Amino acid sequence: MKKDVLFCFLSLVLLAGCAENKTTETNTQAEANQDGIDAEQRIADLGIQLIQPNAPTANYLKAKRVGNLVFLAGHGPDKPEGGQVIGKLGGGLELEEGIAAARYTGISLLSSLKAEIGDLNKVKNIVRAQGMVNADPSFTQHSQVINGFSDLMVEVFGEKGKHARAAIGMSSLPNNIAVEIDMIVEIHE
Known part of the structure; x- marks a missing residue:
């Protein structure tokens, strides 16, 4: 009789633990989608094709x-058909081309982020971004260029896509790319 009672007690403890784990898992999913935004679906709805992130060209991740x-x-403006947006804003590239380059860079960043975390619905917040614009010294619309990236983050993630950022003009960028952006993202545990 004592063995039966002990077995029942241990079974109840195990079941309670399983239920608690399931509740925690469900709560995390609810937190991730509390704003009702499905980032993966938004990407599909926007017709965005994430790319296969290429391997780093040096000793970094x-x-x-x-x-x-x-x-x-830092990621560059990878075009969906291959290659990158090359050139200098105010020195051959127009503002609209820079905005498109920043958007391509955002897609490249989202591609690497998804490769790292598996599901973009795990994103809690886009925290910060630093946008670098390859610009002629006379070019002064750096922030408008980086808006291409910032607008994309809000299109995909809603309010949690809003972030702190810097938009900086550079005299050159690697391989003469038009834009380079890095970012910090908070994810649900």
Whole structure:
């Protein structure tokens, strides 16, 4: 009789633990989608094709997770058909081309982020971005260029896509790319 009671007690404890784990898992999913936004669906609805992130060309990582933060290295404007947007704003490239380049860079960053975390619905907040614009010294619309990236983050994630940022003009960027952006993202545990 004592064995039966002990077995029943242990079974109840195990079941309660399983129910608690399931509740925690469900709560995390609810937190991730509390704003009703499905980032993966939004990407599909916007007709965005994420790309296969290429391997770094040196001794660094495209993304590094530390706790619930993901730090993404500087990415460039990778075109969906291949290649990158090359050139200098105010020195051959027009503002609209720079905005498109920043959007391509955002898609490249989202591609690396998804490769790192598996599902973009795990994103809690886009925390910060640093946008660098390859610009002629006379060009002064750096922030408008980086709006191409910022607007994309809000299109995909809604309010949690809004972020702190810097938009900086550079005399050159690697391989003469038009834009380079890095970002920090907070994810649900």
